[in-house]
Amino acid sequence: MISAEQALGQLLYKPVNHQICIINQSVIDRCLRFVEAVALTPEAL
DSSP, rough: OHHHHHHHHHHTTTTOOOOOOOOOOOHHHOOOOOOOOOOOGGGGO
């Protein structure tokens, strides 16, 4: 394990990936909808 300061310092050198964390279920229910499911094969991974 590393400290929070070390982790934040390492983020300076990582490429941006623009992930979003939604922690409110009502926002998820109101704004997102299921579109489709796709089965992945081992070759696709």
